[in-house]
Amino acid sequence: MTLLRDTPSTALSFCLASTFHLEFPVPLRRLAFTFLLLSVPCLQAQEAKPTLHEALMATRADRAGEPGVTAAFRRLAETYGTPLYIYDQPHIQGQVQALQTAFASRFPKLRILYAIKANTNPVVIKLLKAKGLGAEVVSRGEIETALRVGYTGPEIMFTSSSKNPGEIRRAIELGAVLNVDSLDELGQIQIEARQQKKQARISFRVNPGVDPHTIHQINTGIAESKFGLHLQDGLAFKAYEKAKGMPEIRIEGAHCHIGSQITEADGYVLTARKMLGLVKDLKEKLGIKLSFLDLGGGLGIPYEDGQTVMSPDDLAKALEPVWKEGVAAAGYEPTLWLEPGRFFVGGSGFLLTRVNTVKVTPLKTFVNVDAGFNTLMRPAMYKAYHRVRVIGKTKDPKLVDIAGDVCETGDILAEARTLPMAEAGDLVVILDAGAYGFSMASEYNARPMPAEVLVDGNAVRVIRRRGTYPELFRNTESAVPAKR
Numbered sequence: 417m418t419l420l421r422d423t424p425s426t427a428l429s430f431c432l433a434s435t436f437h438l439e440f441p442v443p444l445r446r447l448a449f450t451f452l453l454l455s456v457p458c459l460q461a462q463e464a465k466p467t468l469h470e471a472l473m474a475t476r477a478d479r480a481g482e483p484g485v486t487a488a489f490r491r492l493a494e495t496y497g498t499p500l501y502i503y504d505q506p507h508i509q510g511q512v513q514a515l516q517t518a519f520a521s522r523f524p525k526l527r528i529l530y531a532i533k534a535n536t537n538p539v540v541i542k543l544l545k546a547k548g549l550g551a552e553v554v555s556r557g558e559i560e561t562a563l564r565v566g567y568t569g570p571e572i573m574f575t576s577s578s579k580n581p582g583e584i585r586r587a588i589e590l591g592a593v594l595n596v597d598s599l600d601e602l603g604q605i606q607i608e609a610r611q612q613k614k615q616a617r618i619s620f621r622v623n624p625g626v627d628p629h630t631i632h633q634i635n636t637g638i639a640e641s642k643f644g645l646h647l648q649d650g651l652a653f654k655a656y657e658k659a660k661g662m663p664e665i666r667i668e669g670a671h672c673h674i675g676s677q678i679t680e681a682d683g684y685v686l687t688a689r690k691m692l693g694l695v696k697d698l699k700e701k702l703g704i705k706l707s708f709l710d711l712g713g714g715l716g717i718p719y720e721d722g723q724t725v726m727s728p729d730d731l732a733k734a735l736e737p738v739w740k741e742g743v744a745a746a747g748y749e750p751t752l753w754l755e756p757g758r759f760f761v762g763g764s765g766f767l768l769t770r771v772n773t774v775k776v777t778p779l780k781t782f783v784n785v786d787a788g789f790n791t792l793m794r795p796a797m798y799k800a801y802h803r804v805r806v807i808g809k810t811k812d813p814k815l816v817d818i819a820g821d822v823c824e825t826g827d828i829l830a831e832a833r834t835l836p837m838a839e840a841g842d843l844v845v846i847l848d849a850g851a852y853g854f855s856m857a858s859e860y861n862a863r864p865m866p867a868e869v870l871v872d873g874n875a876v877r878v879i880r881r882r883g884t885y886p887e888l889f890r891n892t893e894s895a896v897p898a899k900r
């Protein structure tokens with residue numbers, strides 16, 4: 417594409433030079449001048465055509481009605497079909513860079529992991545791995561995913577509040593860090609490690625009892641949540657005490673994750689203070705020195721137009737003094753670990769859908785699209801807000817609901833939005849769908865899984881082909897050829 421753009425520009429420069437070159441014969445200069453005049457409008461049109469990356473960014477900036485943007489999305493829909501997850505590679509890389517820059521200058525002992533549950537596409541994970549990030553996983557399937565993209569066991573942190581025996585076995589075999597969630601689990605890990613004649617590397621997931629003020633279902637650090645060993649009543653401390661006496665266990669760190677889509681730094685600051693207090697107590701009272709303290713993920717992104725959220729720099733700045741004070745009190749500095757998911761991939765994702773029908777009812781107008789909560793679960797599950805753009809339309813704004821194609825009343829992707837009126841066949845884009853989008857998608861209502869593409873400039877790479885109807889039966893009896 418760059419080549420296509422540059423070739424006419426070179427021809428244009430040649431004509432320009434020829435026109436004003438006094439030693440060239442007049443007919444040649446006239447010819448060059450005529451060519452110059454004729455090519456200008458054509459080149460202008462060409463230069464105005466945005467790359468796919470630019471079209472994605474323009475959609476974000478509420479310029480989805482522009483012809484160049486419309487053409488880009490039509491091209492994507494015609495080539496790859498809908499519903500389609502589109503991820504913008506430069507956006508993902510920019511987010512990693514922003515976090516690394518903000519923290520690396522203030523926290524020299526730093527390790528960043530990617531919580532792969534946010535977007536488990538192997539190509540996406542590889543992009544993050546290439547930036548030096550470790551992998552935080554929550555299941556055997558995610559362990560296998562991390563291995564498949566090239567992580568080694570020791571680079572993996574395995575967190576889950578409910579690990580099955582097979583998962584524990586695999587994590588110990590691989591030398592991953594098991595992030596232990598209960599004393600029961602600690603005992604099971606001890607037995608398995610003994611059987612394998614290995615030392616299991618562990619940290620404890622600690623519940624610090626901090627409310628970061630986010631959506632209830634993704635608020636994980638509050639006292640009533642199912643996650644972690646509570647700091648309260650010394651439960652976490654007692655777990656370390658117990659683990660210290662187990663020769664099969666190697667204590668490496670402490671972990672917490674207070675929630676997701678956190679937009680203010682206060683919760684992190686309070687959590688860091690509490691966790692560093694634990695670090696100090698463990699050293700002073702039990703002689704345990706941790707190699708890392710993991711403050712989790714959870715960094716929020718703006719989902720609404722005009723919304724401002726804590727930047728990585730805001731967070732790093734707020735944490736710096738608390739960290740310095742805490743490590744000074746503890747008398748040593750563990751490595752700071754962070755493990756965001758959404759922050760890296762959320763804003764990179766665009767869910768492209770097509771309007772099936774528009775229906776006006778006595779109470780509401782529904783724009784029915786060809787994606788539903790089987791494609792993007794967040795609005796139905798959390799009442800999460802995603803911005804919506806109607807491609808190629810700017811006029812006739814109406815109050816509408818963007819409704820999914822799943823047979824459930826709750827399948828509304830966007831409620832009560834004032835949008836340019838769409839009609840059947842139009843394209844509608846749902847923004848910020850890169851995290852917990854495809855990774856939460858299902859084949860409910862027997863709809864095959866959507867495709868995923870990765871955009872870099874004008875290059876598009878299919879990173880997951882669309883599901884097929886025969887795949888709906890892949891593990892069933894009817895998939896097995898009948899015996900004669």
Ligand SMILES: Cc1ncc(COP(=O)(O)O)c(C=O)c1O
Pocket residue numbers: 531534552575673675676677712713714715755756757758759851
């Ligand atoms: C233990 C743990 N770490 C990290 C994350 C990533 O969270 P986020 O995507 O909000 O950064 C999660 C998400 O649920 C989690 O449970």
